[in-house]
Amino acid sequence: xxxxxxxxxxxxxxxxxxxxxxxxxxxxxxxxxxxxxxxxxxxxxxxxxxxxxxxxxxxxxxxxxxxxxxxxxxxxxxxxxxxxxxxxxxxxxxxxxxxxxxxxxxxxxx
Numbered sequence: 001x002x003x004x005x006x007x008x009x010x011x012x013x014x015x016x017x018x019x020x021x022x023x024x025x026x027x028x029x030x031x032x033x034x035x036x037x038x039x040x041x042x043x044x045x046x047x048x049x050x051x052x053x054x055x056x057x058x059x060x061x062x063x064x065x066x067x068x069x070x071x072x073x074x075x076x077x078x079x080x081x082x083x084x085x086x087x088x089x090x091x092x093x094x095x096x097x098x099x100x101x102x103x104x105x106x107x108x109x110x
Contacts, residue, residue, distance in 0.1 A: 008038040016060040070097030
């Protein structure tokens, strides 16, 4: 069995996400997390999002809780054919998020 290399536990939990790339020809979209940890998440994004891109990201946990907003960096991508060839799986690392806000959000999913 492979040794776990992650620093923080990852939770299989869906949270609605609004994201956008930076720059003149920005890409915007909505998705849900496939899993999330204190330092990052796995999400499905537009195929136009590439490794190294910086995303503005709003985690929208629902009407009863405040959104958590910040920036993340795409650290890996994996092309998908289903549900759509126009989407890709992406691992993102939170780079400019308030860690207290992320901890508050994760307290509801543990």
